[in-house]
Amino acid sequence: MKHNLGAAFAIVAGLNATSAMAQPAANAIDAHLAAAKAAAAFDFTGTLARICIAPQTAPGPDVRPPPPPDRATWFTEPAKVFDNLYFVGTKIHSSWALTTGEGIILIDTLYDYASEEAIVGGLRKLGLDPAAVKYVIITHAHGDHVGGAKLMQERFGARIVMGAPDWDSIEKSVNQYPNGKPRRDIVASDGGKVTLGDTSVTLALTPGHTPGTVSMFFEVKDNGRPLSVAYSGGTAFNFPNDVPHFDTYIASQRKMAELAAGRNATVVMSNHSEFDNAVIRIRLLAARKAGEPHPFELGREAVQRYFKVMEECAQVARLRLM
Ligand SMILES: [Zn+2]
Numbered sequence: 082m083k084h085n086l087g088a089a090f091a092i093v094a095g096l097n098a099t100s101a102m103a104q105p106a107a108n109a110i111d112a113h114l115a116a117a118k119a120a121a122a123f124d125f126t127g128t129l130a131r132i133c134i135a136p137q138t139a140p141g142p143d144v145r146p147p148p149p150p151d152r153a154t155w156f157t158e159p160a161k162v163f164d165n166l167y168f169v170g171t172k173i174h175s176s177w178a179l180t181t182g183e184g185i186i187l188i189d190t191l192y193d194y195a196s197e198e199a200i201v202g203g204l205r206k207l208g209l210d211p212a213a214v215k216y217v218i219i220t221h222a223h224g225d226h227v228g229g230a231k232l233m234q235e236r237f238g239a240r241i242v243m244g245a246p247d248w249d250s251i252e253k254s255v256n257q258y259p260n261g262k263p264r265r266d267i268v269a270s271d272g273g274k275v276t277l278g279d280t281s282v283t284l285a286l287t288p289g290h291t292p293g294t295v296s297m298f299f300e301v302k303d304n305g306r307p308l309s310v311a312y313s314g315g316t317a318f319n320f321p322n323d324v325p326h327f328d329t330y331i332a333s334q335r336k337m338a339e340l341a342a343g344r345n346a347t348v349v350m351s352n353h354s355e356f357d358n359a360v361i362r363i364r365l366l367a368a369r370k371a372g373e374p375h376p377f378e379l380g381r382e383a384v385q386r387y388f389k390v391m392e393e394c395a396q397v398a399r400l401r402l403m
Contacts, residue, residue, distance in 0.1 A: 110400045117393035120386040124379060127355040131317060133394035138322050145256045146224055149194035159203030160363045162377065163301035168363055169203035171195050174225050175352045175359050178204060179299060183278030184215040187233065189226045189352050193260055196229025214239045216275050218282065220314030220352050221291040222247035230263040241266040242275055244286060244293025269295045285340055289330030290315025296337055298344050303375045311337060311346035311384055316356050318398055327399035331392050338388035348377050349384045
C-alpha cells in the first residue's frame with residue numbers, strides 16, 4: 082500500500098514537473114500563433130492558413146511531374162494591373178511582366194504545362210511581344226515557378242536569373258524535368274539589380290523556402306503615381322523541418338520587413354494567389370471606380386504585417402520542434 086502510494090505520488094510529481102516544463106513552450110507557441118493571426122487580420126488569411134494552421138513538413142521527392150490538370154482548373158485571363166505591370170499567371174500561380182523602355186522583365190514562369198498559353202499567349206493577348214522579354218527572374222526552382230524558363234530561354238533568348246543553390250538543384254534533379262531543363266545562366270546576388278532601360282528590379286536573397294529563394298523590390302505606376310512593391314519569393318514550409326532551417330527562414334522574413342520599410346513598400350506580392358490574392362484583386366480592379374484605391378495597394382503597415390505572418394508562423398513551427 083505504502084509502495085503504491087509512493088508510486089502514485091511519483092507519477093503525480095512527474096506529471097507536474099513535465100507540465101511545468103512544457104508550460105512556457107506552449108505559451109510561447111500560443112503567443113506566436115496569436116501574433117500571426119493578428120498580423121494576418123483579413124488581409125493574409127491564405128498565408129496564415131497555409132503555414133500557421135497546416136504546415137507542410139518535408140520537401141517533395143525528385144519525381145516526374147504528374148500529368149497536367151484540366152485547363153479549367155488553372156486558366157484565367159491575363160490582365161493589365163499597373164501602368165507597367167501585367168499579370169500572365171494562372172488562377173493558382175503568378176507570372177508578372179514588368180514593362181520597361183527597352184523590353185520586358187518577366188517574374189516567374191508557372192508550370193511547364195501553363196507557360197505556353199498563359200505567358201506567351203497572355204502577353205500577345207495584352208498586346209505585348211513575348212520576344213521583348215529580356216530577363217526572367219525565377220523566385221525559386223520549384224516546378225510551379227520555373228516550368229516556363231526553358232521555353233523563354235530557348236525560344237526568345239531571354240536571360241534567366243536565379244539563386245545559385247536553385248540552379249544547382251535543377252542540375253541535380255534526375256526526374257523533375259522530363260521536357261528538359263533551362264541552361265544555367267545568371268546567378269542572382271543579394272542587392273544585385275536587374276536593369277532594363279529605365280527600370281531596375283533589386284534582388285534580395287531570402288533563403289528558407291528553398292536555399293536559393295530570391296525576393297525582390299521594384300516600382301510600379303498607378304496612373305502615373307509610383308508605388309513600391311515588395312515581392313516575396315517563397316512561402317511554404319516544404320523544406321527539411323529542423324531548427325536551423327527555420328532560423329534561416331525567420332532571418333529572411335525580418336530582412337524583407339526591414340528592406341520593405343526602407344523602400345516604403347505599400348504593395349506586397351507573392352507567387353501564389355493563395356498568398357497575395359492576386360486573382361481576386363485583379364477581379365476587384367476591373368470594378369474599380371475613379372478615386373478608389375488600387376486593390377493591390379495595401380499600405381506600408383499591411384506590408385509589414387505580411388512578413389510578420391511569415392515570421393510568426395515559422396516561430397510556431399520552430400518551437401513545435403523543440
Ligand atoms: Zn515552392
